[in-house]
Amino acid sequence: MKILVIGGTRFFGRPMVRELLFAGHDVTIATRGLRTVPYKGNLDSVIIDKTDPDSVSSAFAGKYYDVIIDKVAYSSNDVKSLVENVMFGRYIQMSSCSVYQTVHADIKEDEFDASGYDLKWIDRPEDYAEGKRQAECAALNLIGPERCLFVRYPVVAGENDYTGRLQFYVDHIINNKPMYVDNIDAQIPFIYEREAGLFIAHLVNGKYTGAINGSSYGTISPREIINYIEKTSNHKAIFDENGDAAPYNGIYGVQSFSTEKARTTGFFFSNVHDWIYNLLDFFCYN
Numbered sequence: 001m002k003i004l005v006i007g008g009t010r011f012f013g014r015p016m017v018r019e020l021l022f023a024g025h026d027v028t029i030a031t032r033g034l035r036t037v038p039y040k041g042n043l044d045s046v047i048i049d050k051t052d053p054d055s056v057s058s059a060f061a062g063k064y065y066d067v068i069i070d071k072v073a074y075s076s077n078d079v080k081s082l083v084e085n086v087m088f089g090r091y092i093q094m095s096s097c098s099v100y101q102t103v104h105a106d107i108k109e110d111e112f113d114a115s116g117y118d119l120k121w122i123d124r125p126e127d128y129a130e131g132k133r134q135a136e137c138a139a140l141n142l143i144g145p146e147r148c149l150f151v152r153y154p155v156v157a158g159e160n161d162y163t164g165r166l167q168f169y170v171d172h173i174i175n176n177k178p179m180y181v182d183n184i185d186a187q188i189p190f191i192y193e194r195e196a197g198l199f200i201a202h203l204v205n206g207k208y209t210g211a212i213n214g215s216s217y218g219t220i221s222p223r224e225i226i227n228y229i230e231k232t233s234n235h236k237a238i239f240d241e242n243g244d245a246a247p248y249n250g251i252y253g254v255q256s257f258s259t260e261k262a263r264t265t266g267f268f269f270s271n272v273h274d275w276i277y278n279l280l281d282f283f284c285y286n
Contacts, residue, residue, distance in 0.1 A: 002026045002064065003204060006050065006082065007071035007094075009037055011160050015197030016069070017043075020204065030059065050082060051123070057085040067092060067204055074124040075131045076138035083142050091143050092203060095136055095150040097189070097213065097257055098129035108258045109211040114140050114150070136211075150211040151200055154257060155248070158193025159282055165247035166225070170283040173229045173236070178243030184226070187219035187254040190272050192279075202267050212265075213257040216272040222248060228277055232284050 003025050008017050020027050021041040029037050033047035049055040050072065064087045071094040073079050083091065099112045114136035121138075125131045139148050157166055172179045191214055199214045226237050259269055 001066040001204065002028070003067045003069065004028045004030060004060075004065040004086065004088065005069045005071065006030050006073075008069070011162060012156055012158065012193040012196035013071055014038065014160065015194045016200050017197075019198050019201035023201070023205075025204070028065070050078060053081045053085050056081055060086045064088065066090065069200060069204070070094060073132075073135040073139070074128070076119060076121050076134040077123050079135050079138040080121065080142060083139065090147050090149070090207075091139060092149045092151060092200065093135060093139055094200070095152045095211070096129070096132045097152045097154045097215070099133050099136065099152065103251070103253055103255045105254045105256045106258045107213070107256065109152070109213055109261060112211070114211075115145065145209060147209070149203060149208050151203065152211055152213050152257070153191050153196055154189040154215050154255075155191070156193055156196050157190050157276065157279060158196075159279065160193060163247075166280065167283050168244075168247050169222075169225055169237075170229055170233070170280065172238075172244065173226065174233050174284070176235065176238060178238045178240035179246050180241055180243045180249070181222050181226075181239060181246045182249045183252050184223045185221050186248070186251050187221055187256070188248055188251050189215050189219050189256045190276065191216050192270065192272075192275050195269055199262070199267055199269075203265065206265060208265060212261050213259055214262055214269065215257040215259055216269050216275075217259070218272045219254065219256050220272050220276060222246065225276075225280065228280055229284065232281065 008029055009031055026042055028044045030046050030048050037045045046059045048059045067090045068088045069092045073093050100107050117137045119137045119141055136150050
């Protein structure tokens with residue numbers, strides 16, 4: 001298949017694109033040109049300004065793609081400038097579990113339905129979750145539900161995580177820096193970066209539509225993360241209300257996401273406890 005990937009040069013975009021290439025797909029990567037495209041194989045790359053319809057239109061004039069994988073859809077206008085100026089079959093949007101407006105265990109996909117949401121044409125807002133809701137809504141309105149798939153992930157973590165969220169805990173504990181944690185016993189869902197990439201590549205091969213959650217099984221608390229780093233590093237965490245705010249503050253109680261729909265596609269996620277301690281070791285020793 002001819003696949004257009006918007007973004008995809010870092011973090012879980014890397015295992016995703018490599019899996020697409022390994023499967024023999026004809027892949028085109030569209031980026032802003034700020035990073036070297038780190039792949040070899042049957043791949044093309046173009047530089048676009050996704051927010052500029054003229055830039056998109058000129059880059060893809062006369063071209064058709066079986067699938068678009070849009071990893072940088074942060075608002076309704078992001079979606080509009082892309083899908084109105086490219087010819088394509090299916091559209092897979094990298095959405096987020098932040099679209100859900102309630103927090104509890106085993107959240108299912110139908111708890112947010114973009115088809116019933118009030119569409120507003122906006123640029124990327126400060127409210128990340130609202131931007132993602134509007135991005136889904138725009139895709140449904142412009143493309144139609146029979147051609148759209150929204151992949152929703154919780155916190156993605158891995159060795160190539162440029163956000164530095166788990167690294168924050170390691171650095172603060174090892175360097176004796178005070179931190180403020182407001183939810184030490186919250187149960188937080190994660191997904192490992194490699195599985196996040198492989199799952200999207202897996203979904204290219206089906207005719208899946210609607211929304212689909214991807215998440216590691218199980219949850220983990222900041223307390224468990226901190227305790228493990230303390231034991232591994234032989235340093236004690238310093239807690240202070242005036243310290244640096246920890247990355248996962250604001251997530252309370254138990255939050256997890258149903259992956260029953262994902263299992264029906266033949267994909268199975270690992271348990272968070274099977275990989276996160278190795279990842280913390282990586283951050284501690286590198």
